[in-house]
Amino acid sequence: MTETPDPASGPGTLWLVGTPIGNLGDLTPRAIEVLAGAELVCCEDTRRTGKLLQHAGIRANRLAVANDHTEYHRISDVLDVLGSGGDVAVVTDAGMPGVSDPGERLVRAAIDAGHSVSAVPGPDAVTTALVISGLPTDRFAFEGFLPRSGRDRSARLLGLAEESRTVVLYEAPHRIERTLADLAETCGGDRRVAVCRELTKLYEEVVRGTLDTIEIGEPRGEYVIVLGGAVVDDTPPDDDTIRAALRDELASGSSKRDAIAAVSKRLNLPKKQVYALAITE
Template sequence: METGSGRVVLVGAPLGNVGDASTRLRDVLASADVVAAEDTRRLARLARDLDVTVAGRVVSYFEGNEERRTPDLVDALRGGAVVAVVTDGGMPSVSDPGYRLVRAALEAGFGVTAVPGPSAVTTALALSGLPSDRFVFEGFLPRSGSARRARLRELAAEPRTLVLFEAPHRIGDALADLVGAFGADRPAAICRELTKTYEEVRRGTLAELADRAAADPPRGEITLVVGGAPVIVAARPDDDELRAAVARREAGGVSRRDAITAVAEEYGLRKREVYALVHAP
């Protein structure tokens, strides 16, 4: 329940091309009482490129001071301030500063809204050429090799497309570990410098991308998209076994419709085929 007029506005900033800035982004930067910026110099450059005057108080808000500065921003909310959060690019709180303030504002009863904008996650996913109907965003992998390899082993069987952020100086090691955990032939794409002058998308198998990265290391901001693990479909049982599989799920408390859907997905069948078997006279 909201208790005051103060509110947080998460501002989706351009990833690189200033032409992607929305009218609402301009309006919020110009009117917010406080602008919490991941990099105040980049904010100043963005405002200059947009011909916007930031009239409110500008404070730095990045990983190193986020925890310490959040209480001050909540105090500003109590005074009725509109606090805009802007990162170097993309949506705040998605692997960027903002999450702590969102939680603190909500717990204190203040509203949180967003000015939608560019996202490296969905942009890379769309450009990758890999399945995009279902995906998992994993953020940055652990920095240490042993921790990274352990996390990749946990993700190896994930059937959904995987989206990761990675630093240029670690991309070679990350790709080598991905080959080890996921196999050489898993399809993937390295998307770098999205919307910027030197935007590039490298597509291929993990092994091909690892070899190319070793010979020509990608530079700039990198989003890595990896195809999901192949789904192994069980052999189709006979009709009586299919009916029994649906019945077992129903006995466990699952609705008939959901039981039919689950059995159809397990065996790679059409739902109407399983439905017809279950409802056959």
């Protein structure tokens, strides 16, 4: 088994450090070790991270803001520290950096410059919500925050309507009701869903049901939506369905050859099977 880098020795490493999503007791000893030894700690909010460090008994060497607006401009500082052999720790307000939070651009810049990048695993809202949702966990997709409006939002919602895997989404309190309504309209009210809030905190709450029956009460706090996958009909199409599809293709002007190819692809059937029915039409 390959050993992970030691934060106390070797060349500078960029560390992605998972921090608590609510309960400060979830900060791991290894995270404390890396944060204490880092020459630079990049964070979204110095006040919030400062409180976390104070709770852990850490006096940071240097704190710098790397949020959605400043991450790109922080790259040169990070590379300077790494280039001089110092470690840089990246944290976000909660959870794992780079997952719907800043960090991805710093990682790419460090890798491109030839520096070591590693992570201290920690709490994250994605898997926490997933495993307590009661929905299938063997295959899932993470969508983060949906676009707020327009064509991009509509396209993502349509994609979710056809997604057979469990889907995890983030949402803000002032948009949660609208997003649940949009999901019900696009995906159907019978889709199973779990809505989680205040994860790992004293008033943690998980509401489970279907999109057309779920009641979340007054919106408060940040939300994680876990949406059940669409039910996939694995029943193979019968001959009448195949013939109807062929007639539709032919009526639209396709040649018999093109119609066979199109129906075979659409219904995921062997061309020989479709051809045998086409010649009897």
